Amino acid sequence: MLILFGSDDMFHRLKLVTVGIAALAVSGVAHANEVSAEIELGSTVIGACSLGSPNVTEINLGDLSGPDGLLAASLKVPTTVGTAVIADAWCNTSHRLTIEGQPMTLETAKPYAQPAYMTRHITFDAKLVGWAAPVGFRPRSGSDQAFLEWPEARAAPAAGLRLDISKLETLTAARAEQPNLMLEAGSYRGRVTVTLATN
Amino acid sequence: MKSILILGVAALATLATPAAAQDSASVDVIGTAEAFCSLPSTWQFASSTNNVSASQFSGNTWTIPSALVADSAGNAVQSTAEVAIRVRGQAACNTTHTITVTSSNGGLAHDASSGSPPAGFVRMRRMTYNANWRDQSWGVLNFVPSAPGDSRTYDHGSRVPPGVRDFDVRMGLLRDPTNAPMLAGTYTDQLTITISVAG
Numbered sequence: 337m338l339i340l341f342g343s344d345d346m347f348h349r350l351k352l353v354t355v356g357i358a359a360l361a362v363s364g365v366a367h368a369n370e371v372s373a374e375i376e377l378g379s380t381v382i383g384a385c386s387l388g389s390p391n392v393t394e395i396n397l398g399d400l401s402g403p404d405g406l407l408a409a410s411l412k413v414p415t416t417v418g419t420a421v422i423a424d425a426w427c428n429t430s431h432r433l434t435i436e437g438q439p440m441t442l443e444t445a446k447p448y449a450q451p452a453y454m455t456r457h458i459t460f461d462a463k464l465v466g467w468a469a470p471v472g473f474r475p476r477s478g479s480d481q482a483f484l485e486w487p488e489a490r491a492a493p494a495a496g497l498r499l500d501i502s503k504l505e506t507l508t509a510a511r512a513e514q515p516n517l518m519l520e521a522g523s524y525r526g527r528v529t530v531t532l533a534t535n
Numbered sequence: 536m537k538s539i540l541i542l543g544v545a546a547l548a549t550l551a552t553p554a555a556a557q558d559s560a561s562v563d564v565i566g567t568a569e570a571f572c573s574l575p576s577t578w579q580f581a582s583s584t585n586n587v588s589a590s591q592f593s594g595n596t597w598t599i600p601s602a603l604v605a606d607s608a609g610n611a612v613q614s615t616a617e618v619a620i621r622v623r624g625q626a627a628c629n630t631t632h633t634i635t636v637t638s639s640n641g642g643l644a645h646d647a648s649s650g651s652p653p654a655g656f657v658r659m660r661r662m663t664y665n666a667n668w669r670d671q672s673w674g675v676l677n678f679v680p681s682a683p684g685d686s687r688t689y690d691h692g693s694r695v696p697p698g699v700r701d702f703d704v705r706m707g708l709l710r711d712p713t714n715a716p717m718l719a720g721t722y723t724d725q726l727t728i729t730i731s732v733a734g
Contacts, residue, residue: 387558397566405571405629405699420562440564446693453698454629460564501564518698519568521630521732526564533557 385431385532388424388496395420395501400440400458405518407458411504412515414461422530423496425466428489430535435464435471436481439507440526450509455517457507462528466497474503475526476511485535499528570732572632574702575624581703583620592622597706604643604660604708609716611657619707623669626702628691631733635688636666638680639725643708645718656718661709666728669701679709704728 395418402408411417442456450456463472468490473482506517580589591598603618605611640649645658652658661681667674673694678687706726 382556384555385558386555387560390560390562392562394563394565397564399569400566401568401571401629405568405573405627418564422560422562437561440566442568448693448695451695451698454696458566462564499562518627518629518696520696521568521570524566524568527561528564529559529561531557531559 381428383427383429383431383534385427385534386424387422387530387532389422390499391421391423391496395499397501397504400504400524401519406516407455407504407506407519414503416500416502417504418501420499421496422499423492425497425532426489426491427486427532427534430485430487431490432483432485432531432533432535433464433467433471434481434483434531434533435462435473435528436479436531437462437473437475437528438478438526439475439511440504440524442520442522443525444522446520450520452508453518454520455506455508455514456520457509457511458504458519458524458526459507459511459513460501460505460526461503463500463502464497464530465500466492466495475528476507476513497530499530501528568629570630570632572626572628572630572730572732574626574728574730578622578624578704581621581623584617584707586616586618587620592620597622599643599708604710604722605717609719611660611713611717612710613712614710617663617707617709619663619705621665621703621705623701623703625699626668626697626730627699628697628730628732630696631693632691632696633688633731633733634666634675634691635686635727635729635731636664636675636678637684637686637727637729638662638664638678639683639727640723641680641682641685643722643724644683646721646723648718648720653718655715657713657715658718660722661711662724663707663709664726665703665705667703668697669703671697702728 397418400408440458459474459476461472461474463470467484468486469484471482471484473480505513508514578595580592586603597620603612642662643660648658661679664678665676675687675689
């Protein structure tokens with residue numbers, strides 16, 4: 337007997353088939369010592385991906401500026417300065433892991449254009465650790481992204497996917513990296529979005 | 536047996552329901568750039584009128600030659616030709632701010648006679664002060680204090696922040712006509728420049 341899983345519709349059909357087989361078995365009692373019948377069941381598990389909620393929705397880097405009003409040197413280093421963990425990440429088939437987002441941007445609108453000697457945008461390294469290989473990018477324009485294609489099912493280790501933030505740098509109005517730009521005063525906010533999608 | 540198979544399929548369907556072909560999670564990266572302004576701790580000679588030289592400025596003190604204030608007979612020099620010097624230092628500001636200039640004596644004042652000046656003598660010469668970011672047409676301009684402790688404030692408002700930029704202070708001696716001789720002794724004023732960021 338081959339058993340596969342099937343949809344409800346399929347089982348309605350199977351029910352009829354099974355009844356028919358049972359009737360044959362009853363009528364065969366007087367004519368054979370052994371009878372057999374096969375029942376085949378079928379089903380499909382749809383390809384799916386899942387991401388849990390991050391342990392934090394905001395990575396707060398605090399005061400971004402140093403004593404001279406420029407980006408603090410302690411935030412420009414390759415060392416991780418902020419982390420979030422996304423638990424329960426998995427895909428049950430081949431898939432793509434994408435990381436994308438926007439640079440940290442001054443939240444307050446100003447009545448003048450960004451001066452050439454100052455910045456309203458800060459890029460950073462955003463790196464995901466815990467999948468088949470680290471995936472990272474530096475958001476500048478808002479349309480930057482990186483992705484990893486993986487040919488089979490995969491789940492993150494128990495701790496989850498870790499998002500590491502490091503290596504901040506100031507951006508010009510044209511979103512080119514340029515050090516030693518003074519930060520305009522105010523609150524800054526960037527965003528990193530992680531997506532798992534089946535292929 | 537059929538029921539058991541049907542239950543088995545239903546269980547699988549339940550497990551697969553929460554996941555989708557695609558799932559996303561976002562984390563914001565936030566921080567703050569503190570409002571920041573600085574003024575130079577030392578100043579350098581930048582320019583002057585013809586009758587003033589760089590050597591007259593040392594440390595944070597401008598020593599005006601006595602001949603430019605009074606003649607050998609003790610009479611005040613009367614001239615429309617201003618005696619002025621401009622000093623400069625690097626400063627910075629990343630936000631809206633105010634610039635305040637305060638004159639401790641309200642002009643160039645005779646030190647020893649502040650409490651009980653004798654009648655029939657001149658013990659004060661007017662001064663005019665500018666305090667502004669280099670090459671900017673705004674700031675405290677042509678401030679002529681008239682009493683000890685006089686001050687003037689300029690509100691930067693919503694102008695573009697100066698960033699890292701030279702800050703200029705111009706001090707000018709006004710040699711108005713007088714009808715009395717000047718008291719002998721030392722004449723001084725102390726100028727205090729203050730930059731305050733918006734609360």
